[in-house]
Amino acid sequence: MFKTTVGRLRFIGNIEGISYILLLCVAMPLKYWADMPIYVAIVGALHGLLFTLFILALLHAWIDRRWSFLRVLIAFLSSLVPLGTFFLDANLRKEESR
Secondary structure: OOOOHHHHHHHHHHHHHHHHHHHHHHHHHHHHHOOOOHHHHHHHHHHHHHHHHHHHHHHHHHHHHOOOHHHHHHHHHHOOOOOHHHHHHHHHHHHHOO
16 A cells, blocks of 8 residues: 555545544534533644645655646545545545556
């Protein structure tokens, strides 16, 4: 999985997607319903780091695979939508198997 740029992008995308779900479904409710904002700070910082790594991995895959701008834009936009990176992973899995 880590041997190719697409494999690294898939891995980081999945971890980033999990952190996004944790931020939205665990940390944010704890902040507003249980008055525990520390979890947003922790998970939010981790998610920010993972999002940055995702963007770097995406740029690396763009250069290595010579993807079109539209494809990279769609991959980027998928990282902004909850569960989007998991749909991107399914698409990238097909490409990686070729």
